Amino acid sequence: MSVPAHSNYVRPPTPPPSYLEAISGDSNISENNRCASTESVATQDILGRNSMHMICPSCHAEIKTTTITRPGTFTYVSAFFTCLFTFGLGCFLIPFCIDDCKEVDHSCPNCEESLDHWIKSNIL
Numbered sequence: 001m002s003v004p005a006h007s008n009y010v011r012p013p014t015p016p017p018s019y020l021e022a023i024s025g026d027s028n029i030s031e032n033n034r035c036a037s038t039e040s041v042a043t044q045d046i047l048g049r050n051s052m053h054m055i056c057p058s059c060h061a062e063i064k065t066t067t068i069t070r071p072g073t074f075t076y077v078s079a080f081f082t083c084l085f086t087f088g089l090g091c092f093l094i095p096f097c098i099d100d101c102k103e104v105d106h107s108c109p110n111c112e113e114s115l116d117h118w119i120k121s122n123i124l
Contacts, residue, residue: 047106050067063110065115069099069105072102075095075096079095
């Protein structure tokens, strides 16, 4: 499209880089790489015990994850050893009451998609 020399046409500025381009400094990132990178960032070890603010990779909504704690392997092993050391006095139920001994499931409140499963990986 040619613009006449006498018009007051001003070319619009170039759009700013995407978030991924700004972070990586690479302006040659294709659309496919953007999607793959966004999904991998959301599912890597970012989510921990607490609810996190993020963008859901499934519905692309800005959310705060919903967390559900439930007994896991660490809880049952802790209960077993507590039972051994307290001679079965009922103290083995204590690990089931402590949230730090449980596993955490993160999900999206909008689409109910499971986002991550956090497991206590260190003992101390």
